[in-house]
Amino acid sequence: GYDGAKADIWSCGVILYALLAGFLPFQHSNLMELYRKISRGEFKCPHWFSPQVRKLLSWILEPNPIQRITVAKLMENCWFRKGYKHIDIPPPSPQPRTLDSLITDHSSGSWEPRSPVRPSYFNAFDIISLSQGLNLSGLFEKDLNQRDCSRFTTRKPASDIVSKFEQIAQTESFSIKNKDGKVKLQGSKEGRKGQLGIDAEIFEVTPSFYVVELKKTAGDTLEYKNFCNKELKPSLKDIVWAWQGSNNYTQSLV
Incomplete structure (x- = not known):
């Protein structure tokens, strides 16, 4: 099964190699050959790599996660x-409640307290997976046509993104909840399969660049697609940099 900690160690190995070499450890013009090299751990170190770092990279980029070096062993490496200088990080102090957090927003018809926007974070492999050529989701998802999900990139801050969804909720008579970088929209009209539900999750790539993932959580798929195409996407045009699938979407992530 997938082990996030082990995968992160391997990711750090790729980053370390790129920092020291100036290029990636696994390269090939053929995508399947590239996957084969990664799965077998086939890479070569430049001549300027010291024996110590060569050995360390071989442990970090070990394709078998069971045999891969642990963080504890990594930190013991000479x-x-x-x-290396150890830095003690003090525990976070409880944040005082601000006036903004106490103000309730009822403009969309629901009395939900406004909470600070805390977007999730995208790592390097999340970004790579958004590339059509490197997306491995087809290996795990049986029917890609059943995914009621779309993404867009934006340079607007997270607070502006949430505000835009609040405006849409008010216009389209949706109730809205915002918590930890995820906006939940709930329709008030009964459709073919109940009320339409949409989640919009905000991911921070950099402090000035975000990816927003839209996903249907309730209601009819056809009604959801019609709403997205006719109402939601046109309403978001002021903040959208590029929609997934457009020519400049992948370029905007680089």
């Missing part, structure tokens, strides 16, 4: 510890 190459890693050279010049």
